[in-house]
Amino acid sequence: MRPDQIQQIAGWLAATDIALLELRGPGHTLLLRHDGAAVERITPGDEAPIDVPAAPDPLTVSAPSLGVFLHRHPLRAEALAAAGSAVQAGQVLGLLQIGPLLLPVAAPADACVIELLADDGAVVGYGTPLMVLQLDTPA
Known part of the structure; x- marks a missing residue:
């Protein structure tokens, strides 16, 4: 994947509330982490677990x-x-x-x-x- 494509995807991710984006293709994986302030590229295996809030009790x-x-x-x-x-x-x-x-x-x-x-x-x-x-x- 080209650097300009990664920058464009990172820009799109910054406009969302998605915390972790993983894209896989033949022979490569792209992981981007959005912490609310910045988007950073991470290497596979370094991603921190994301806490998913549990559904409230009925x-x-x-x-x-x-x-x-x-x-x-x-x-x-x-x-x-x-x-x-x-x-x-x-x-x-x-x-x-x-x-x-x-x-x-x-x-x-x-x-x-x-x-x-x-x-x-x-x-x-x-x-x-x-x-x-x-x-x-x-x-």
């Missing part, structure tokens, strides 16, 4: 009060948050019906709904697990 959303848990609004056909759907902080995941009152159960953070624990129409008490969320990892 979060269980619990009932804030007693009532009847609803997956959807009574006037709508679609669920507020189905399993596998992405939700944003503050988005309504379900409703807790207490007499004529519908109390929203909101997502505490940006996440993905992994599992619905309470059935639609289930009578729940304070602290009853309603659903499990996988929090989004920060970019």
Whole structure:
């Protein structure tokens, strides 16, 4: 690989948040490390291990009060948050019906709904697990 090509690739790498770039071709390997400030070429075998942050533990959303848990609004056909759907902080995941009152159960953070624990129409008490969320990892 020519030096001008390596410089161009290093420039592209500097504009990203990629920490280590490895390019392999017939008979050669190019390793570039980006530490956030500079890009340097390293020889194979000298690369430091890169810490990959672990995914956060799943979060269980619990009932804030007693009532009847609803997956959807009574006037709508679609669920507020189905399993596998992405939700944003503050988005309504379900409703807790207490007499004529519908109390929203909101997502505490940006996440993905992994599992619905309470059935639609289930009578729940304070602290009853309603659903499990996988929090989004920060970019």
